[in-house]
Amino acid sequence: xxxxxxxxxxxxxxxxxxxxxxxxxxxxxxxxxxxxxxxxxxxxxxxxxxxxxxxxxxxxxxxxxxxxxxxxxxxxxxxxxxxxxxxxxxxxxxxxxxxxxxxxxxxxxxxxxxxxxxxxxxxxxxxxxxxxxxxxxxxxxxxxxxxxxxxxxxxxxxxxxxxxxxxxxxxxxxxxxxxxxxxxxxxxxxxxxxxxxxxxxxxxxxxxxxxxxxxxxxxxxxxxxxxxxxxxxxxxxxxxxxxxxxxxxxxxxxxxxxxxxxxxxxxxxxxxxxxxxxxxxxxxxxxxxxxxxxxxxxxxxxxxxxxxxxxxxxxxxxxxxxxxxxxxx
Amino acid sequence: xxxxxxxxxxxxxxxxxxxxxxxxxxxxxxxxxxxxxxxxxxxxxxxxxxxxxxxxxxxxxxxxxxxxxxxxxxxxxxxxxxxxxxxxxxxxxxxxxxxxxxxxxxxxxxxxxxxxxxxxxxxxxxxxxxxxxxxxxxxxxxxxxxxxxxxxxxxxxxxxxxxxxxxxxxxxxxxxxxxxxxxxxxxxxxxxxxxxxxxxxxxxxxxxxxxxxxxxxxxxxxxxxxxxxxxxx
Numbered sequence: 001x002x003x004x005x006x007x008x009x010x011x012x013x014x015x016x017x018x019x020x021x022x023x024x025x026x027x028x029x030x031x032x033x034x035x036x037x038x039x040x041x042x043x044x045x046x047x048x049x050x051x052x053x054x055x056x057x058x059x060x061x062x063x064x065x066x067x068x069x070x071x072x073x074x075x076x077x078x079x080x081x082x083x084x085x086x087x088x089x090x091x092x093x094x095x096x097x098x099x100x101x102x103x104x105x106x107x108x109x110x111x112x113x114x115x116x117x118x119x120x121x122x123x124x125x126x127x128x129x130x131x132x133x134x135x136x137x138x139x140x141x142x143x144x145x146x147x148x149x150x151x152x153x154x155x156x157x158x159x160x161x162x163x164x165x166x167x168x169x170x171x172x173x174x175x176x177x178x179x180x181x182x183x184x185x186x187x188x189x190x191x192x193x194x195x196x197x198x199x200x201x202x203x204x205x206x207x208x209x210x211x212x213x214x215x216x217x218x219x220x221x222x223x224x225x226x227x228x229x230x231x232x233x234x235x236x237x238x239x240x241x242x243x244x245x246x247x248x249x250x251x252x253x254x255x256x257x258x259x260x261x262x263x264x265x266x267x268x269x270x271x272x273x274x275x276x277x278x279x280x281x282x283x284x285x286x287x288x289x290x291x292x293x294x295x296x297x298x299x300x301x302x303x304x305x306x307x308x309x310x311x312x313x314x315x316x317x318x319x320x321x322x323x324x325x326x327x328x329x
Numbered sequence: 330x331x332x333x334x335x336x337x338x339x340x341x342x343x344x345x346x347x348x349x350x351x352x353x354x355x356x357x358x359x360x361x362x363x364x365x366x367x368x369x370x371x372x373x374x375x376x377x378x379x380x381x382x383x384x385x386x387x388x389x390x391x392x393x394x395x396x397x398x399x400x401x402x403x404x405x406x407x408x409x410x411x412x413x414x415x416x417x418x419x420x421x422x423x424x425x426x427x428x429x430x431x432x433x434x435x436x437x438x439x440x441x442x443x444x445x446x447x448x449x450x451x452x453x454x455x456x457x458x459x460x461x462x463x464x465x466x467x468x469x470x471x472x473x474x475x476x477x478x479x480x481x482x483x484x485x486x487x488x489x490x491x492x493x494x495x496x497x498x499x500x501x502x503x504x505x506x507x508x509x510x511x512x513x514x515x516x517x518x519x520x521x522x523x524x525x526x527x528x529x530x531x532x533x534x535x536x537x538x539x540x541x542x543x544x545x546x547x548x549x550x551x552x553x554x555x556x557x558x559x560x561x562x
Contacts, residue, residue: 066456079468
């Protein structure tokens with residue numbers, strides 16, 4: 001069932017040239033990259049709406065969903081078997097468009113149209129799920145809930161999901177490929193690509209961030225606490241206790257202090273760790289700290305000297321809980 | 330000016346004396362035009378949908394053929410059909426020469442490319458997101474055709490109107506294959522030609538008025554359907 005894809009488009013590979021991109025069942029591959037990097041072309045080739053690709057046996061959500069004349073319900077049922085339509089109906093309810101099915105499709109907003117077509121695409125039982133920016137038209141407050149639903153609906157199928165949003169990438173994927181100028185610059189587990197970008201180009205494209213997996217252990221108002229090994233991370237999110245969760249925060253959100261104590265402050269997250277690695281990114285320095293899990297921080301070369309952060313140095317890290325997003329994994 | 334007033338006066342009196350022959354001509358015109366439009370649309374619209382929905386070489390070849398057909402002079406189409414149905418021609422055995430059936434066949438040939446061309450154009454004019462979504466749904470060919478024809482419904486109505494306009498106004502094809510036989514194959518357009526050639530301008534104008542009124546009624550109905558549909562969408 002695994003597929004190793006070699007894709008060139010057009011034949012000279014000027015738009016897209018990819019060798020040996022592997023996709024497998026149970027794997028959610030996020031393709032991340034700037035506008036015009038060839039992401040949608042890649043997905044269209046996989047789906048077969050653009051000829052010259054593998055045309056996988058797939059269900060595919062295009063980047064710009066289009067509803068045809070007729071009711072929303074008519075559109076949702078297009079191309080589905082009876083059983084799939086029942087599933088789509090259930091998903092539409094979960095996703096907040098179940099009460100719109102009687103209306104003319106043209107009366108739906110862009111966000112509603114995207115949800116409706118997403119429900120249809122997820123309900124279709126095909127071994128591969130291809131989603132082009134499935135959350136692009138959604139409000140911030142709904143995105144994480146819908147992301148969790150997408151993950152559970154993909155289940156053990158293989159998925160390729162396109163996004164140019166870091167948090168979406170972190171919450172939708174377990175593997176990530178960075179596409180720039182039609183070429184895959186880096187591919188690996190999402191957390192690894194974010195925290196250890198293979199090149200400056202990748203770092204520039206994805207930013208540097210922390211993606212840490214654990215289990216939700218506590219909640220308080222809008223916050224959820226996640227336990228990953230020795231580490232407890234507080235962040236914004238609503239995950240029930242005992243469920244697998246993932247915390248995401250940028251490397252620039254991490255403040256470093258020398259020694260075990262560090263300065264007092266309002267930051268909810270406060271960890272002590274050992275510096276293991278430096279990577280000079282030009283104008284900034286990436287510092288990798290072992291806190292039980294690996295955390296990356298970005299500092300300027302000046303503050304690195306001030307802090308005297310040699311490998312093996314003990315440091316205290318603080319991150320505001322509001323800078324961390326926690327979601328169901 | 331006196332001449333024109335005289336002609337209009339003749340036309341009105343000839344309309345007032347609405348006789349059996351005129352009734353027969355109108356009836357045959359309606360039957361031939363509407364049948365040809367119906368058959369042309371029945372074949373042309375699905376053909377146009379098929380052409381509009383893909384970009385293969387075969388479909389492109391058909392698109393070229395349809396575009397040529399849209400500009401085909403009716404008298405040429407009539408001649409081609411005449412050669413086929415001539416007594417000693419390949420289809421001579423059918424006995425179609427100088428019959429209303431031959432006129433319907435000739436006009437159907439003229440209506441098909443118009444209906445197909447307008448339909449294909451409407452489909453090709455859909456936004457790229459529509460064709461991408463349609464391809465993404467992996468529907469059967471029939472389902473795809475149905476969805477897309479409903480989507481471009483005002484365009485389909487335009488195809489019907491254009492096909493009807495083509496067949497109701499043309500004179501060359503029906504004249505060649507029908508022969509303009511009084512009481513058998515005479516329709517409004519051929520009758521107008523006949524009366525004009527005999528300098529019966531009053532009768533010619535009367536027939537022209539009838540033809541325009543018929544066209545206005547049918548196109549008015551199609552326009553009403555289009556508007557009603559646009560309001561609903």
